[in-house]
Amino acid sequence: MSYLPFVLAAWIFLVGIFGIVRSRHFIHLVVCLSLTQSSTYVLLLSIGYVKHGGAPIFKDVPLGTKAVDPVVQALTLTDIVVSVTVAALLLALAIQAKKHAKTMNPDELRPVRG
Amino acid sequence: MTRRVRLALFGVAACGLAALLLWSITGLPKFGDYHGAYGKILNKRAPQERQTSNVVAAVVFDYRGFDTMGEELILFAAVMGVAMLLREPREEEAPVPEDPVRSDALRAFGVSFAGATLVLGLWIVAHGYVTPGGGFQGGVVLAAAFLLVWLAGSYRAYRGLARAPFVELAEGSGAGGYVVIGLCALLIGDAFLHNLLPYGVAGKLSSGGSIPLLNWASGLEVTAAFVLLFNEFLSERAVLIDPTRRPS
Numbered sequence: 433m434s435y436l437p438f439v440l441a442a443w444i445f446l447v448g449i450f451g452i453v454r455s456r457h458f459i460h461l462v463v464c465l466s467l468t469q470s471s472t473y474v475l476l477l478s479i480g481y482v483k484h485g486g487a488p489i490f491k492d493v494p495l496g497t498k499a500v501d502p503v504v505q506a507l508t509l510t511d512i513v514v515s516v517t518v519a520a521l522l523l524a525l526a527i528q529a530k531k532h533a534k535t536m537n538p539d540e541l542r543p544v545r546g
Numbered sequence: 547m548t549r550r551v552r553l554a555l556f557g558v559a560a561c562g563l564a565a566l567l568l569w570s571i572t573g574l575p576k577f578g579d580y581h582g583a584y585g586k587i588l589n590k591r592a593p594q595e596r597q598t599s600n601v602v603a604a605v606v607f608d609y610r611g612f613d614t615m616g617e618e619l620i621l622f623a624a625v626m627g628v629a630m631l632l633r634e635p636r637e638e639e640a641p642v643p644e645d646p647v648r649s650d651a652l653r654a655f656g657v658s659f660a661g662a663t664l665v666l667g668l669w670i671v672a673h674g675y676v677t678p679g680g681g682f683q684g685g686v687v688l689a690a691a692f693l694l695v696w697l698a699g700s701y702r703a704y705r706g707l708a709r710a711p712f713v714e715l716a717e718g719s720g721a722g723g724y725v726v727i728g729l730c731a732l733l734i735g736d737a738f739l740h741n742l743l744p745y746g747v748a749g750k751l752s753s754g755g756s757i758p759l760l761n762w763a764s765g766l767e768v769t770a771a772f773v774l775l776f777n778e779f780l781s782e783r784a785v786l787i788d789p790t791r792r793p794s
Contacts, residue, residue, distance in 0.1 A: 434576040442567040446560055453556045454549070480585065483578035488589050491599040491677055491749055499601070501585030502592075506605040509682055510617045513768075517624035520775050524631040527782055539549070 437478035444471035458526035458536045462519050469515040473508050480504030597745040597753040603675035606682075607760040611739040614760070615724055618767050622721040625771045632778045656698015663691035671765035675754045681761045685768025692773050696780065704780070708773045717774055720767025727759050 448468025455461040480501030486493065488502035526536065533541055547555075575581065588601055588609065598604040606614050667688035674680030696704035728739035736742060739760075746753040 434578070435571055435574070437577050438571040438574055439568070442564065442571065445567075446564055450556065450560065454553060478577055479574070480580055480582070481578050482580055487678065488585075488601040489599055489678060490589075490593045490601070495593055496590065499589050501580060501582050502588055502601040502605050503582065503585045503610075505602045506610055509602070509606060509680075510613065513617050513621055513682060517621050520628050521624050521631075523779070524628040528631055 437474060437481075441471045441475035441478065444468070444474060456537050456539065458529060458538065459523070461538060462522045462526065465522065466515055466519050469511070469518075472511055476504045476508045476511065593748055596741065596755065596757065597748040598675045598757055599748050599753075600675050600677060600680070602678075603680050603757060603761065604754070606680065607675070607757045607764075608741055608755075611728070611760060614764065615728065615739065618721050618724055618764055621767065621771050622717065625717065625774050628775060629778055632782055653698055656694055659698070660691045660694040663687060663694055667691060667769075671762065672751065674761045674765075675757050676749055676751065681764030681766075682768050685765045686772060688765070688769040689772030689776070693776055696776070701780070708777055710774075710777060713770050713773050713777065716766055717770035720763050720765075720770055723763040724760055724767070727756055727763065731756075 445468055448464050448471065451464030451467065452461055455464060480503070482498060482500050485498045485500040488499040488505065490497070490499075529541065530536055535541065588605060592601045592604040592609070593599055596604045596608055598608070667684045667686075667690070669684075670679035670687055671681055671684030674684060692704065692708055695707055731740040731742045732738050734742060741755040741757070743755040743759075745755045751758070
């Protein structure tokens with residue numbers, strides 16, 4: 433039980449990559465990549481968890497109350513923002529692929545010749 | 547490489563990676579037993595040192611403010627990238643597509659809901675350093691209010707609200723404002739992004755020194771960035787579903 437959240441993060445990561453490897457559609461691929469990245473949120477948040485700790489917000493809670501680690505929570509926030517921006521960029525590239533190569537299947541894209 | 551070979555290769559590699567991950571997990575502290583020094587010190591000291599009751603906000607906008615500036619600039623650059631990728635091949639502005647919403651009740655409900663969402667977003671941004679929330683979280687809610695206008699109202703109304711020059715200006719000043727606030731600290735002789743205003747009393751909106759300013763700058767940046775993304779993707783949709791241009 434005490435390692436379960438970490439194992440969950442590893443599982444989400446591997447499942448996400450599995451989805452990317454066997455993807456037949458760019459939108460599906462972007463969703464799989466977002467899933468892969470969400471494993472890092474699970475990992476960060478579960479590392480920072482302190483048993484019976486509350487949120488690191490000391491409003492109406494006396495200072496010194498047991499609370500979880502605020503640093504990893506801030507890192508997760510950064511992580512989410514980066515994940516969203518990457519997804520947006522990749523979706524824009526998917527639109528371009530649809531327009532120029534007339535396909536949404538990564539396997540059908542030919543290598544770019546210069 | 548055929549699909550079969552690729553999947554087989556992945557199977558082998560994934561088994562190896564899974565074994566390595568499981569091995570490394572056994573070296574981690576047990577779930578709930580984390581004893582990171584920084585988090586403990588911050589939880590103990592930040593509420594008094596910065597008069598900020600939300601320690602996560604204090605980390606994001608003060609102790610790790612420089613990191614957040616990088617994050618804002620990543621967002622800025624990515625949105626610029628999307629705009630450049632999608633705008634260049636769009637030769638002409640597509641005609642405004644018809645709106646699928648025909649029910650007046652749905653329209654009225656959706657548009658009034660957009661108002662409520664706007665207020666909620668402002669509230670989340672404003673209280674970000676007091677209670678859970680902040681510029682990033684509230685900014686996304688604010689952008690969702692714009693999206694609601696399109697979903698339940700009309701595309702024309704949405705375009706009227708989210709005019710490109712205005713949104714671009716807001717995005718630029720959000721990202722630039724953050725940097726300028728950092729430079730202000732340099733001007734008065736402190737380190738870059740050093741907290742330069744009086745800290746006030748924790749739990750009040752006036753607390754946290756320059757944390758509220760940075761919080762609002764990132765709120766503006768995130769809202770404008772998302773609205774700009776919606777703009778680009780929705781114009782793309784307008785081109786794709788334009789009935790006058792049949793795919794060749």
